Amino acid sequence: MLRSNLAIAVRDVSKVYQIYSRPEDRLKQALFRHRRRYYQEFWALRGVGFEIERGSTVGIVGHNGSGKSTLLQIICHTLRPSSGEVTVNGRVSALLELGSGFNPEFSGRENVYLNSAILGLDRAETDRLFDDIAAFADIGPYLDQPTKTYSTGMVMRLAFAVAISVNPDILVVDEALAVGDEAFQRRCMARIEAIKAKGATILFVSHSANQVVELCDRAILLDHGELLYDGPPRRAINFYHRLLYTPADRRAAFRETLLASRRGNAPLPDEGAATDAVVVDETNAAAKADAELEEHFNPGLVPKSPTAYETRGAHILDVQIVSQDGRPVNVLMSGRRYTIRYRVTVEDAAWGVAVGTRIKTVTGVELGGATTLNTTRVLDYVEAGTTLEVTHEFECRMMEGTYFLNAAISGLIEGERQWLSRLVDVAMFMVLPVRGRCSNGPIDFAFDSRAQPL
Incomplete structure (x- = not known):
């Protein structure tokens, strides 16, 4: 049973998959289960635990394959953990794999009612919300056409509109804030901000540093299925970028430092930070780590679709x-x-x-x-x-x-x-990230911004 002030509790959750090299190895494993292992283990999550209070907004960051989507699916109960448990208190609306629950033969209107029922709404509630959903999706006359005739973007817009309109206690979002054109993305952000203002709990995955910093009260950093950091969003983003950009021969050491701090065996790399902007004294360990973030050539940075x-x-x-x-x-x-x-x-x-x-x-x-x-x-x-x-x-x-x-x-x-x-x-x-600097957008125009009494 959750404490009344908690919306989500994740307790020592792990998820391991059995990876077989050949199809026949599955049969061998069934026949010789206790005598030999014909598979390799892949740990998508390993011993992850945290609590989220009601009304808070928490971001989850990490590189592709770090376990973010797996964690969200377990929290939404669409995936079972191998060990550990997750407790959720309240109605959950999940923006995961938008449109995956649509029947392609149904019209957009019929799929709105279908998805609303899946989310726990009765017919009367969907009737009341329908005009708002249709206006938000803004797909015009296509609403009464089979969704198999929709573009991918239209399906995602409609699915987003349904999920975002149910007034959830908990909203779970997996990289769904980049749906549609810029105007629609802004509407999505505005609606999420409105849901947040009403006191809902929001848990979302994003690769956008600005979104995490602007929306979140805290952020969780995952790496190869392990929780490395849970705390202020600017600091989490700083650690995330340092993991991404630190040369490979020093990345493992930095990762171990974060893990050790989680276990209580070492201070955080920026322990002694003066502010949440992560401004630190030049003599501490963080400054030394930043000194290693120097321009260099990474042979792995090769575009995949020139x-x-x-x-x-x-x-x-x-x-x-x-x-x-x-x-x-x-x-x-x-x-x-x-x-x-x-x-x-x-x-x-x-x-x-x-x-x-x-x-x-x-x-x-x-x-x-x-x-x-x-x-x-x-x-x-x-x-x-x-x-x-x-x-x-x-x-x-x-x-x-x-x-x-x-x-x-x-x-x-x-x-x-x-x-x-x-x-x-x-x-x-x-x-590379620059410690202590935050800009609203991809370009730093080096504004000299200040406010003073007249």
Whole structure:
């Protein structure tokens, strides 16, 4: 039985899966269960425990595969733990795998009633909420069409609208705040903020540092199924980013320090922080750890879906970022200057040649870039067989996170400017966190912000 002030209690929860290399190994395991093991164990969660008070908002952060979604499914009772227990007090509305419960043959309207029933609403309650759900989803006449004709985004919008309209005691959200276009995302955030204001308990997974810091009272950091930290959200995000960006040869030691602090065998890396903004004395262990967060090259930072336009007599080669001392790097420090560098081989003679680059977020938002177009640096004529060295120098003003690069060369063909070669998402890079700094968005404009009495 939960204490009256608690909404969720997770007690020593573990989830282990049996991984078989071959299908026949399952039969062998059934036949020789107590004599030999034909599987490997994968621990999605290991000994996780925490309590969440009513009315609080808690974020769960961690890299892909850290156990976040597994934990939410166990809390929602759609997955059973291998050991431990979870107790929940109140009506739960879960935004997990949006639309997975829809019948594709049913219309959107019929699926609203179906999902509402699953969430515990009777017909009268759904009738009362229906207009609000339809208005929130905003899919127009498609509401009475079979959902098998919907786009993925339309299904997710409708599923989100249903789940968010039931006035839950506990709202569980798994990376569902990026549904739809920007206007719809803002409506989602506004509705979640309204639910929070009514005193509901919110538990959600997000890779957005800003969302966690802005919405949450506290945050939980998971890594490889283990709970490493539970506390103020800024500090949790700081530890999460340090796990992501610390070079591999030092990451394990930092992780062990966090685990030791959970067991009470060591202080937190930023023990002695002056404020929740994680500003620390330069002599303590946190400052030493931050000193190790230096620009470097991580060979694992390789984009998985680069796109190349059809070439027109030019090829872009060896796109990379280099530091001021000429070293290739893809883990950068905000506030420092870097150079995007690549070579272009021009196979056919070209006129009016210009080169450019763009920097984008992981969601595809273009933050900016550079081009020699409409400047004195346009090359009037480039002979066939020429190799160009291209450089774009910039000051890194991005906040911590992951970003992608485009590279391009254009020229005049029959009087019209066309791509000679263009590579989209040809390279990726990360920007390291800066202790004590918080910005609302991906760019740090270095505002000098203050307020003083008149």
